[in-house]
Amino acid sequence: MSSSxxxxxxxxxxDCVISNGVQIGGGTVLHPKASIxxxxxxxxxxxxxxxxxxxLVQIINRSKEKMIIGSNNLFEVGCIIECSSIGNQNVIxxxxxxxxxxxxxxxxxxxxxxxxxxxxxxxxxxxxSETSSSFVNFHSKIxxxxxxxxxxxxxxxxxxxxxxxxxxxxxxxxxxx
Amino acid sequence: MxxxxxxxxxxQYIETLNGNKVSKGSILCGIMNIRLHGKTIIKPGVIVRxxxxxxxxxRLSTVSENTVIRPSYKxxxxxxxxxxxxxxxxxxxxxxxxxxxxxxGSYVYIGKNCVISKRCILKxxxxxxxxxxLPPDTVVPSFTTFSGxxxxxxxxxxxxFEQYMKDYTTSxxxxxxxINTLSKGRS
Numbered sequence: 001m002s003s004s005x006x007x008x009x010x011x012x013x014x015d016c017v018i019s020n021g022v023q024i025g026g027g028t029v030l031h032p033k034a035s036i037x038x039x040x041x042x043x044x045x046x047x048x049x050x051x052x053x054x055x056l057v058q059i060i061n062r063s064k065e066k067m068i069i070g071s072n073n074l075f076e077v078g079c080i081i082e083c084s085s086i087g088n089q090n091v092i093x094x095x096x097x098x099x100x101x102x103x104x105x106x107x108x109x110x111x112x113x114x115x116x117x118x119x120x121x122x123x124x125x126x127x128x129s130e131t132s133s134s135f136v137n138f139h140s141k142i143x144x145x146x147x148x149x150x151x152x153x154x155x156x157x158x159x160x161x162x163x164x165x166x167x168x169x170x171x172x173x174x175x176x177x
Numbered sequence: 178m179x180x181x182x183x184x185x186x187x188x189q190y191i192e193t194l195n196g197n198k199v200s201k202g203s204i205l206c207g208i209m210n211i212r213l214h215g216k217t218i219i220k221p222g223v224i225v226r227x228x229x230x231x232x233x234x235x236r237l238s239t240v241s242e243n244t245v246i247r248p249s250y251k252x253x254x255x256x257x258x259x260x261x262x263x264x265x266x267x268x269x270x271x272x273x274x275x276x277x278x279x280x281x282g283s284y285v286y287i288g289k290n291c292v293i294s295k296r297c298i299l300k301x302x303x304x305x306x307x308x309x310x311l312p313p314d315t316v317v318p319s320f321t322t323f324s325g326x327x328x329x330x331x332x333x334x335x336x337x338f339e340q341y342m343k344d345y346t347t348s349x350x351x352x353x354x355x356i357n358t359l360s361k362g363r364s
Contacts, residue, residue: 015204032204033224055224055245067307077245077275094275094292112292112310132325154257155249164208165228 011159014167025049025071029158030164035059043067048088050155051075062100072105072151083116087124091147107144180345182352189221190355198353205279216350228322235266235283237304242272249295266302272353282319302338348350350356 010028012018017035024036027049027050032097036045036059045061048071054057055076060076061067063084068125078095093112098104102116105124110116114130122128127143129136187195193198194217202221203246205211207228214236219225230248242248248262251305262276265283270276273290278297281287288307293299299342300319305311311328320334 031205055247056225056243077247077277094294095290112294112312113308131327150252150257153252154254157250157257157259161228 005121009159011162011167013162014169016169018169021045023047025051026157027155029053029114029155029162030165031162032056037061045069048073050151052155057081072148074151076112076146089144089147089151091143109143109146109147137143180348180352182354185357187355196350203289218350219355232262232264233261234264235268237350238264238267238268239272239349240270241274241348243276244270244272244276246276249279251258251296267342267347269342269349271307282338302334302342304334304338 010026012030013032017037018028019038022036022045024047027053028047031054033055034043034053034057038045038061040142041064042061042067043064045059045067050071051069051073052074056075058061058076059081062082065084067084068132068135069086073086076092076094076152079092079131080097081092082100083098083104087106089107091109092098093110095113096110097115098110099116101119103121105122105126107125108122109127111129114128116128125139125141125144127132127138127140146176181335189201191201195213197213197215198219199216199219201222203219203223205225205227210227210231211225212231212233214234217234217239218239220240223240224245226247232246232248232298246262248259250257250259260279262278263343264281265285267283268281268285270287271289274287276293277295278293278299281299282300282301287293287305288309290308291305293308294311296313297315297317299317302319303317304322305328306322309324309325309328310326311317311337315328317323320338322331322334323329324331
């Protein structure tokens with residue numbers, strides 16, 4: 001199911017902020033007002049293929065090491081990501097905050113408005129959700145399966161519709177290190 | 178209830194014939210798919226995603242700063258499709274919300290920093306306090322309050338809520354004045 005059609009083009013809308021030295025894989029979609037920022041003196045950010053990054057998402061690298069993000073991830077509106085590495089097929093919902101030095105495996109899902117504290121390591125298929133009374137942390141494959149079934153067709157739709165309405169930012173994949 | 182008048186600079190807002198006041202600092206994607214039915218205020222920093230699907234916003238509604246209004250999607254007959262988002266009349270949405278509901282009725286109050294997840298349905302006359310997270314596919318019935326994370330039923334609202342929201346949103350619209358009229362009135 002996860003084998004999405006090979007889409008080479010990267011879609012970046014005009015209002016996005018992208019620092020120099022960010023590598024973005026093919027097929028990734030950035031909605032308007034998304035930002036990928038490397039702070040001064042910080043390491044590179046390497047984004048994989050077929051990610052969807054929605055509005056007001058901030059991916060910031062503040063540490064000196066490289067920040068590596070895998071493929072087929074979905075970052076929903078307004079989340080803030082400062083962690084050191086993210087695997088594949090993760091869902092990070094609206095307004096959640098992922099702090100520094102967090103390592104996220106594959107197929108994790110982080111619920112809306114939850115905060116992942118510093119230096120946590122999330123193994124594969126972890127589900128994190130912060131409710132008003134408790135902090136839920138368990139392993140389940142169900143969210144990943146739902147995400148997998150939707151993600152490729154969602155990407156296809158965005159690749160069709162977004163270029164009709166937005167001015168595209170030109171992006172050249174700089175291979176210089 | 179008396180509301181302190183709020184003034185805005187005339188150069189920062191676009192006023193349409195229907196009385197909509199749309200800030201120039203807001204981002205409206207796909208303008209042809211966004212319908213404002215009149216007397217609606219859209220404040221700076223608001224993002225409305227008309228490019229994904231149609232967005233209808235009713236009369237005398239207010240959308241405050243840094244709110245994102247984006248239609249929700251669902252897998253439908255094998256393909257993902259976005260569907261239209263309807264917002265009724267006399268709706269007040271406060272700052273920093275993420276609205277991706279399927280529909281929002283009339284006379285609805287949504288507090289600060291709320292997350293209304295995908296495909297939620299908010300019926301007429303409901304109250305969502307600050308910092309609420311409504312999980313996907315939630316239906317909020319009429320005359321109820323939902324709050325907390327995840328949003329749960331808390332209490333019923335009195336019958337006068339409809340009238341209250343009518344008065345409140347109308348007075349917000351009427352007290353939102355361009356700064357030029359102020360100087361005219363004084364001179």
